[in-house]
Every structure is written in C-alpha cells, then in structure tokens.
C-alpha cells in the first residue's frame with residue numbers, strides 16, 4: 001500500500017526513454033492527409049516508433065485546451081513534445097546525437113497535428129534553438145549518468161521559457177537539416193499539462209503536482225482513446241487541484257500503510273475531486289467519461305497504480321458518481337463538434 005501511495009503522487013524515477021530510429025524524411029502532403037497519417041508515423045508530425053507518444057500528446061492537448069476555463073492558471077500550448085539528451089541513458093546518447101542532433105538542443109519528437117506548431121509548419125525532428133529570440137541555455141550534465149530529477153529539471157526549464165513566451169504569437173527558432181527556421185507560433189492558452197510517457201512494462205499513471213506520468217505498459221492495456229483520456233484527465237485534475245501539496249502537508253501522515261484513519265479520508269476526498277474534475281475535463285473535450293471509466297472496471301484490480309489504492313471508493317461508487325455528472329451535462333459530450341481542436345478520434 002505504501003508503495004502504491006508513493007507512486008500516486010510523488011516523483012519516482014522514470015525510466016529513460018529508449019532510443020528511436022533516425023527520423024524519416026517528411027513528404028509533403030495536404031494537411032488532411034498528414035493528419036490522417038500522423039499516428040501511423042508517416043507524416044511530419046512524429047518520429048517513427050513514437051506513435052504512442054503522439055497519441056498521448058494529442059489527447060493531452062485537447063484536454064488542456066478545452067478545459068482551460070477550469071484551470072486557475074493557464075499557459076500557451078504550442079502542441080509539441082520535446083526530448084532532451086539527458087533524458088537518455090549515457091550509452092544511448094551518441095546515437096541520439098547522430099540521429100537527431102540532440103547535442104544542439106531538444107528535438108520535437110511529436111508535433112500535435114493541426115495544433116499551433118503544426119500550423120507554423122514545425123516538423124518532428126526539428127531541434128529547438130531559441131524561444132522568442134532567446135537562445136536556450138546549454139544542457140548541462142550530458143556526460144553524467146541518467147538522473148530523473150536532472151532530466152526533469154532540464155525539461156521544466158525549457159517549459160518555463162515556453163510558458164513565459166506569453167505574447168502571441170511568439171517565435172520558435174529551429175534547426176532542420178542544418179538550416180535555421182523561425183516559426184511564428186500562435187498558441188492558445190490551456191491548462192498546464194506536461195505529460196510524460198515512460199517506457200516501462202509496469203502499469204502506472206501518476207501525478208506529482210506539475211507532471212503526469214504514464215507508462216507504455218499501461219497504455220498497451222487500453223481499448224480506446226476515452227480510456228486514455230480518462231487516465232490523463234484524472235491525473236491532470238490532481239495537478240490542477242494541488243493535491244500533491246496536500247499529500248505532502250500534515251494532512252496525510254507519513255506512517256500510512258496500516259491504519260490510514262484521517263489520512264485515508266483526505267485521500268478519498270482528493271480522489272473524488274480528481275474524478276469530478278477529470279470527468280468535467282473529458283466532457284469539455286468531447287470524450288466519453290463512462291466509456292473511459294471502464295478502465296477502472298477492467299484494470300482496477302491488482303496492478304494499476306492509481307486504482308489499486310485501497311483508499312479509493314469502490315469502482316462501482318466511482319462510476320456512479322461519474323454517471324451523475326455525465327447525466328447533468330446532458331448525457332453527451334458537447335465538445336465533440338469542435339473540429340478545429342485536434343485530439344479527438346483516431347484509435
């Protein structure tokens with residue numbers, strides 16, 4: 001139980017991403033064709049082998065964008081996923097430098113189709129050099145062994161720069177095949193949503209106050225985008241509601257594991273709140289929370305990090321509470337017709 005609690009809300013070491021092949025050349029095509037091909041790795045929006053990263057990014061973007069009214073703070077959403085050299089194990093770094101030029105800066109491994117960066121013609125494989133004309137600080141510790149906190153700190157620092165580039169539009173300077181391009185990004189605002197996909201056979205999803213972590217082992221068990229959106233929305237909700245701070249405060253005693261008592265009550269309340277806000281975010285974004293909640297019934301047993309925790313309400317109780325919200329919303333997702341916001345559909 002204690003391990004499950006820790007994986008729920010605290011940062012644990014995320015495995016380094018595995019290396020991926022040299023990006024394919026980017027054939028020109030219509031935006032529609034590119035969008036249709038995007039999750040299959042054929043368009044300019046993602047690198048080969050990064051289909052699941054693209055799926056996560058597309059869904060997270062949609063939830064963050066359409067849920068903006070529910071978030072106390074909003075940030076520009078450029079619709080890209082960056083990968084940094086220090087996010088790889090030492091042995092993999094020379095290959096990443098050769099394939100993607102990660103020694104020059106972070107590379108976009110995913111560009112959300114039809115998102116702001118895609119509209120500015122950013123491509124997967126582009127290396128980011130500057131934000132609004134400000135060069136990125138050099139990446140440090142590139143000869144140190146992989147360290148999750150160090151890798152996260154680097155990613156956070158670049159995200160902070162992106163968030164501060166609040167003037168619309170702002171520019172991204174990128175390196176593409178040894179040529180420099182300056183792209184004008186007109187990014188709408190949305191909820192903060194740094195979602196990381198960790199290569200791991202474990203099945204886990206958790207939030208640490210700023211980031212959401214999902215594992216490939218968990219995603220492999222999901223049946224549809226609604227289930228994935230359910231997991232992302234629930235964890236995003238924990239971050240939006242500041243639950244990590246509650247867990248770290250005196251409200252939850254550190255000696256959990258035997259009798260939780262008052263701590264258990266606090267945790268149950270945070271879980272109910274995350275289910276409520278997660279459901280609202282899904283409805284805003286046009287996902288089906290009830291279809292998504294089937295992931296609880298199917299994986300709610302032994303080894304799904306977020307769901308096994310004993311202090312959750314029973315699955316039937318959680319689904320019943322979600323159904324009340326869906327019914328109050330009119331029983332159907334109202335965001336589904338927002339065709340201009342990428343992220344719905346696909347799988």
Ligand SMILES: [Zn+2]
Pocket residue numbers: 234238271274306
């Ligand atoms: Zn939770």
